[in-house]
Amino acid sequence: MKSLLTLLTLFMATLGPMQQATAGEVARAQFTSAIEQREPVDAITILSNNINKVHFFSELRGLQGQTVTHRWIFAGKVMAEVSFNVAGPRWRVNSSKMLLPGWVGDWTVTVVDSNGATIAEYSFQYIETEQ
Secondary structure, three states: OHHHHHHHHHHHHHHOOOOOOOOOEEEEEEEEOOEEOOEEOOOEOEEEOOOOEEEEEEEEEOOOOOEEEEEEEEOOEEEEEEEEEOOOOEEEEEEEEEOOOOOOEEEEEEEEOOOOOEEEEEEEEEEOOOO
């Protein structure tokens, strides 16, 4: 047993310093067409390009005192970043993005903590309107 513990200790030492993990989480998140009374009105996974605005809602837990960012990504490029100061143990925030009809494809919002670490990622498809 002692040799197993020694081996484990040596293994952990070779890993070097590890980045401190974020204690908090994204408890709920979704894309939506609107926010009413700080809550999403619907859930969007696919959006037609005849609609030019989408909202992203997230409920954050245990991230008080941090700045959390919604990073909007399309085609591998950061299209927008919206940051929030989290002031409580349960904090609801939302951001929105105006979309051009030609920006069809997969969109991702990455929720990033104060250290730049990704807490969670969510995606939706922006598709051509059927004629």
